[in-house]
Amino acid sequence: MRKYSKQTRILVAVDCTIFGFDGEHLKVLLIKRGFEPEKDKWSVMGGFVQPEETPSEAATRVLFELTGLENIYMEQTEVFGDVGRDPIERTISIGYYAFIDINKYQTQISDLYHAEWIDIKEIPDLIFDHTKMIEIALEKLRYKAALHPILFELLPSKFTIPQIQTLYEKVYDSELDKRNFSRKLMSTGLLIKLQEKDKLNSKKGAFFYKLNEDAYKNNFEKFLNFIPNPQALIQD
Amino acid sequence: MRKYSKQTRILVAVDCTIFGFDGEHLKVLLIKRGFEPEKDKWSVMGGFVQPEETPSEAATRVLFELTGLENIYMEQTEVFGDVGRDPIERTISIGYYAFIDINKYQTQISDLYHAEWIDIKEIPDLIFDHTKMIEIALEKLRYKAALHPILFELLPSKFTIPQIQTLYEKVYDSELDKRNFSRKLMSTGLLIKLQEKDKLNSKKGAFFYKLNEDAYKNNFEKFLNFIPNPQALIQD
DNA sequence: TCAAAAGTGTTTCGTATACACCCATGT
DNA sequence: ACATGGGTGTATACGAAACACTTTTGA
Numbered sequence: 020m021r022k023y024s025k026q027t028r029i030l031v032a033v034d035c036t037i038f039g040f041d042g043e044h045l046k047v048l049l050i051k052r053g054f055e056p057e058k059d060k061w062s063v064m065g066g067f068v069q070p071e072e073t074p075s076e077a078a079t080r081v082l083f084e085l086t087g088l089e090n091i092y093m094e095q096t097e098v099f100g101d102v103g104r105d106p107i108e109r110t111i112s113i114g115y116y117a118f119i120d121i122n123k124y125q126t127q128i129s130d131l132y133h134a135e136w137i138d139i140k141e142i143p144d145l146i147f148d149h150t151k152m153i154e155i156a157l158e159k160l161r162y163k164a165a166l167h168p169i170l171f172e173l174l175p176s177k178f179t180i181p182q183i184q185t186l187y188e189k190v191y192d193s194e195l196d197k198r199n200f201s202r203k204l205m206s207t208g209l210l211i212k213l214q215e216k217d218k219l220n221s222k223k224g225a226f227f228y229k230l231n232e233d234a235y236k237n238n239f240e241k242f243l244n245f246i247p248n249p250q251a252l253i254q255d
Numbered sequence: 256m257r258k259y260s261k262q263t264r265i266l267v268a269v270d271c272t273i274f275g276f277d278g279e280h281l282k283v284l285l286i287k288r289g290f291e292p293e294k295d296k297w298s299v300m301g302g303f304v305q306p307e308e309t310p311s312e313a314a315t316r317v318l319f320e321l322t323g324l325e326n327i328y329m330e331q332t333e334v335f336g337d338v339g340r341d342p343i344e345r346t347i348s349i350g351y352y353a354f355i356d357i358n359k360y361q362t363q364i365s366d367l368y369h370a371e372w373i374d375i376k377e378i379p380d381l382i383f384d385h386t387k388m389i390e391i392a393l394e395k396l397r398y399k400a401a402l403h404p405i406l407f408e409l410l411p412s413k414f415t416i417p418q419i420q421t422l423y424e425k426v427y428d429s430e431l432d433k434r435n436f437s438r439k440l441m442s443t444g445l446l447i448k449l450q451e452k453d454k455l456n457s458k459k460g461a462f463f464y465k466l467n468e469d470a471y472k473n474n475f476e477k478f479l480n481f482i483p484n485p486q487a488l489i490q491d
Numbered sequence: 492t493c494a495a496a497a498g499t500g501t502t503t504c505g506t507a508t509a510c511a512c513c514c515a516t517g518t
Numbered sequence: 519a520c521a522t523g524g525g526t527g528t529a530t531a532c533g534a535a536a537c538a539c540t541t542t543t544g545a
Binding site: 179180181197198201202220221222223224225226 | 494495496497498499500
Binding site: 432458 | 517
């Protein structure tokens, strides 16, 4: 059968915003663009969708090529389709986002690639509409994390309660009561207390916990409600 | 500056799922496709993105061309990008959805176009992946309506409490307690009671209400929580 | 011994839910 | 007079939020 001969084909790209947490700051992975236009300017991980791959496959491939990261689950944010967003040629970009434990991939990324973790509070000027892309991705992250326990993805396999609290505080840019926070966290049944303590961040030391993987999978749909008035944080 | 000469351009389409409510049933607007492939099969409102328009503009234009509907606010659902989803030629489609008051546009649509309102419970076989598109759109509608008072968009300017309740029951496919429902609804301060009654659906008659437009705009972000356990309805 | 962070309990309040009867009216 | 759908109130339980002191230990 014939093609849709009268229609115009358009470049389609994917752009991936990767969030990471180092125990202290919420960061995003940025890269120095290696080609024109705007060569050497910062951007999120992006590339074109190829003829034989789905956008989601493209996102996975692009992330791997630019950072070496594999097996990272990404979700769509939204489509960025302004006609002039790329000055060279019209490109419609599909946004993706993901969140990972920084330390798990730290060496790998910084040794072999030019990607860097940048504090969410200190994002430099980015190419095109990438600033907006990160904003939208953060909004989706907040939305999702208000409803599901996804922020564990950002933590190492062993973590402390104060670390999780700091993470939530950074993501929502607000302070939380540690007594209420810890009670809610425990009531989820998602955590298993370990004997070991983290003595790096305090003299007394904080107990490490690990995720109860089974409970995590089964309770993923559970509303955590860690954030007072989550609706106030949701803008779309 | 040069184009991205080595890249492949791809057809980009938009597909719009329009929800409507006639006071009794939740429906979607479907159309008989006027061209091959799958001519005369049902589909949602779709068309290709043109070189000088954004996807959102394309959605607005396509909806207008196919149904005459104007000034309808649409939101993105997600991108449908499987390589073989359109057998003629690869096409990446951006999903949109909207909700409108059926009666407001009933005549206009049925007289001039081939679009028809079909009960959500009686969707026929659709072309390509359009069944999936409607599923995703319904999921987004539920998600959104659990957090924001958007379902008023589906109602006429004058409506009764039992009508709204029926609407919520259809959207969430579940039954609600009318005492609790009406109390919550009133507590939002979004409704203004009118003197007039709707005598069509009962002997006693139900009072009409209208939306307090100012309150609606200001409280749009307010979590309504009409639906018990909204998280159980949220799957993505 | 003191500074710094970890850890823990109780009370209060608001909101979600469950539940049953009377009202108005057209036939 | 009765059948049909509309409209209202109360009691209970649960979860969210506010709030302060003790513990541990390295310096």
